[in-house]
Every structure is written in C-alpha cells, then in structure tokens.
Amino acid sequence: MNTHTKNQYLTTLNGINLTLKRGDLIDPEVSGNKFWKLHYNLKKALELRQTGILTFGGAFSNHLAATAAATAAVGLRSVGVVRGLEWAERHAQNPTLQFCKSKGMQLHYISRVAYREKATPYCLTQWSKSFPNYMILPEGGTNTLALQGCADAIGQEDLDFETICTPVGTGGTLAGLALGGALNQQYLGFAVLRNKALQASVEILNPNSNWMINHDYSMGGYAKTPPELIRFINDFKKKFTIPLDPIYTGKMLFGIFDLINKGLWRWGKNVLIIHTGGLQGIAGINQRLAQKGGVLLD
Numbered sequence: 001m002n003t004h005t006k007n008q009y010l011t012t013l014n015g016i017n018l019t020l021k022r023g024d025l026i027d028p029e030v031s032g033n034k035f036w037k038l039h040y041n042l043k044k045a046l047e048l049r050q051t052g053i054l055t056f057g058g059a060f061s062n063h064l065a066a067t068a069a070a071t072a073a074v075g076l077r078s079v080g081v082v083r084g085l086e087w088a089e090r091h092a093q094n095p096t097l098q099f100c101k102s103k104g105m106q107l108h109y110i111s112r113v114a115y116r117e118k119a120t121p122y123c124l125t126q127w128s129k130s131f132p133n134y135m136i137l138p139e140g141g142t143n144t145l146a147l148q149g150c151a152d153a154i155g156q157e158d159l160d161f162e163t164i165c166t167p168v169g170t171g172g173t174l175a176g177l178a179l180g181g182a183l184n185q186q187y188l189g190f191a192v193l194r195n196k197a198l199q200a201s202v203e204i205l206n207p208n209s210n211w212m213i214n215h216d217y218s219m220g221g222y223a224k225t226p227p228e229l230i231r232f233i234n235d236f237k238k239k240f241t242i243p244l245d246p247i248y249t250g251k252m253l254f255g256i257f258d259l260i261n262k263g264l265w266r267w268g269k270n271v272l273i274i275h276t277g278g279l280q281g282i283a284g285i286n287q288r289l290a291q292k293g294g295v296l297l298d
C-alpha cells in the first residue's frame, strides 16, 4: 500500500494560499486517514497470522466501513461491534452497515450502555474469548501503529507549508501527522465534537508543541449538521468540484474559510489542508436530513 497522497492547490483567500491533500482520492472504499491509520495494523495482523480484526464504531462510522473494506482486500476477516441495539432491526436501512456487510464484516449490535463498557479490561477479555486470534482495534482506530501511518502521510513536499490543518475526532490523526512533520510547522486541528479532554488525550499521543486544537467549529457537536454547514459544503462543491463530508472535512473547511474571511486567521500564509475523506458518510446524513425535511447535500 502506498500512503503518499497528491496535493492540489485550492485557492487564495485574503492572501492566504490554500492547498488540499486529497486523502479522499486514496481509495474509493478505504478513504483518507482511515487508510493511514489501518496500514500498519493490517500489516501486523498479517505478520502475526491473525484471523482478522475486531473493532468498534457508531452505525455510520467511517472507521467500521474502512476496516470492513481494508480487511477484505488483504484476506482478513472482520468483526464490527456497533453502538445501539436498535440497529439490529434497522441495519437494512443504514448504508454504512450495508456496506460493511457486503464486505463480509460480521456485525454485533450492543446497547449504548454496554458500548460505554466495551473496552474495559473485563470486556476486552470477553471479546478475545469470543473471537480468538482477532486483533482488537479501539474505536476510531487510534493506536501507536495508527500514529505511525499518519506520520508517513507527511512527505518531503509537505514540509514547506507553515500550517497544516486536519479535522479532529479522537485526535490520533492530528497527533500522527504532527509527529511526521517538522517542529517549526504548526499543525492545526479542528475539533468536530465537544470534548474538553481532547487536548490532554492528544498530549499523551504527541508531547511536542507543534500542534494545537481549535474548538470553535464543532457546530453543535458530533454529527450535528446545521443548514449553514450543508450550504457551505454544497457551495464548496459547486465552486471547486471537490466533495466534503459533513462530519469532519466540511466543519474544518467551514472553520478555515470563516477565520480567514473574518480576518481572524493568525497562522501561516501557506496552508496545507488535509482532506481526510469520509465521503461514505454522506448517504447516511442525507437520509437523516430528508426525514427532517431539511436541505440535502448535493
């Protein structure tokens, strides 16, 4: 697998030059940062002759979809533990879960309460007993090998950018990219969820000071999609013919454009923006928006 990804000049806004790293184009099924995060984990699972990978996620999770596709591609099995018992009955209506099943992922639905306990030492022992010889990956796929895969995504040509932007869920991607970059670069993460512990948990993954997290564009919280966000993503696609996902990359770019347009940008003039992919999530969000009768993603 090749983790190198093409950079594409986007536009210049108030004198700030924006370039996109097109992680969305890495693979039609294993997009962007999930590809980087899985790369060395899959390699290790194959080396250790594991049967497959067991991991966790919400019903629309990019990580579950990527794990299902990537394991199938290298001949490993996969088990997905899904948050929310209700999906046991509704999985046929969920595009992400249907995709996972089509790739042969075995899906286990557990209650939200049980999901909170999923990674306690006791539960991990139980998962290992039920699925012997499976490598267990945490929710979102963040572990040491994932950081290494993200670090590799920063190449020589990326070191000339003063500022590198990426969306932040668990922060594994931000931590890993910053580990792969130079100490005089600024890695600027945009939190897509409200989590006060994020700063501290990324500090554990990366103790350097070449990164920081902006918390102003979570737009109501994880997977919340206000109409101004949907409109921004649709306008962006029309103008640049580049699709954004509403959970991660849409919020980051909304934030970058907003800061620059309001004159609040205090980072570098040459900015590399990581398009982390996640486009598989659009179908699920559109389903939900349609039920509410709101504006849809184009």
Ligand SMILES: *Cc1c(COP(=O)(O)O)cnc(C)c1O
Residues within 6 Å of the ligand: 032, 033, 034, 062, 063, 140, 142, 167, 168, 169, 170, 171, 172, 173, 174, 245, 248, 249, 276, 277, 278, 279
């Ligand atoms: C998972 C994901 C992220 C966040 O990655 P973390 O390492 O959890 O911070 C960003 N963008 C996309 C498209 C994702 O799927």
